[in-house]
Each structure stands twice: as structure tokens, then as C-alpha cells.
Amino acid sequence: GAGVSQSPSNKVTEKGKDVELRCDPISGHTALYWYRQRLGQGLEFLIYFQGNSAPDKSGLPSDRFSAERTGESVSTLTIQRTQQEDSAVYLCASSLKTGEGQPQHFGDGTRLSIL
């Protein structure tokens, strides 16, 4: 399909380990967003990319979180020294461009569980 693809779909890891989550946006979409969704909650904005640059990192919860994007395509969200409160579904979305009222198209997320 041509939708947003995220991997892995599920990740279980021990507290203190590092994890890397991947997002493949829709081809041609220049804007890419990462969100966190805790159980039964709404979406919490983490970071967005316009092309390969991230002008807004204000949503990252701590310095253990980082993200990068290359080739105006795939993006990775890295969480270092994971904590139990990091357990959540991490959603990626892409859109044609930021602003100007472009709808975001979401992947199915990575369900992260920290033991």
C-alpha cells in the first residue's frame, strides 16, 4: 500500500534499554510528525519535520528522546535509557507540507512496552 508504514508494530524491552522506532511516510510528503498516545488518551505532539529539518522540537519530553529524518523520507525516533513511563503507542503521520491546512495521514503506530 501507499500509506504511512511504521516498524516494529510492537516492541517490548527492559527498562534502561535504548529503542529505535521507524517511520516510512507517504512518498512525496515533505512533512512528518511524531506523536505519543498513552492508553485511553489523546495524541501528544512530540516533533515534526519539514524536509529533513526539525524546526519544532518542543514536544520532546526529555533529552532521552531524539529523532532524525534523512532523504526527506524515513524517520527514526530514538528513546535512550527507556523508562516505564515511556510505554505508549508512538504514531507517525505525514502530510504534503506543513501549514496551509494539510491533513495528516497516520501509520498504525508502534506499541512500546517497557518492563
Added chain:
Amino acid sequence: GESVGLHLPTLSVQEGDNSIINCAYSNSASDYFIWYKQESGKGPQFIIDIRSNMDKRQGQRVTVLLNKTVKHLSLQIAATQPGDSAVYFCAEKPDTGNQFYFGTGTSLTVIP
């Protein structure tokens, strides 16, 4: 900070009835709004959007109404079907910046 909230966290309707899901937003400068549907284990799925220069927009079985005076958004689903059972989120985008603000969601259950 931004505040996008929903009046009712859960809604149950009979199959075939119309559903109305409401959303309040706090930023009068928001100029773009989206409704999403999220089924269990899946990412949010775009349903319909509306810009602030409109007060109504219709799609297939869905209508979004925007009342800027009271900062209220609603999603109407006609002839609700079991497949409509999901959590529905509204999202707003202020006229500055590129961040969307999401509500906490309303869980819609359709009773056959």
C-alpha cells in the same frame, strides 16, 4: 497551552440512528480543523476537515459543523453503522505554527 476537549467521553447509539460528536476548542485563532476516527490497534484515520472560512462541510454520511462564535465543532454521522464504532478525535491547527492539537476522544459504540 492549547485546549481541545470533547463534551462526552462515550456515546452509544442504535444502528441506523444519527450520531453527533461534539468538540470544544480554545484558540479562536485556529483556522483548520480535522476529525479523525481511530479503531482499536490502528492509527487515526482522516474523516473530514474544515477551514475556518466555512461553517459546514459534508462528506459521505458525515457532516462537520463549525461555530466559531462559541468555538465549537461537531461531527454528524448519518445512519450510523456498526463499522462506525471507534474513538473519534477532533484536532485543531492554529493559524501560526504547524502543530495540531488533539482532543482526548469520544468513544462511539453502535448497538446493532
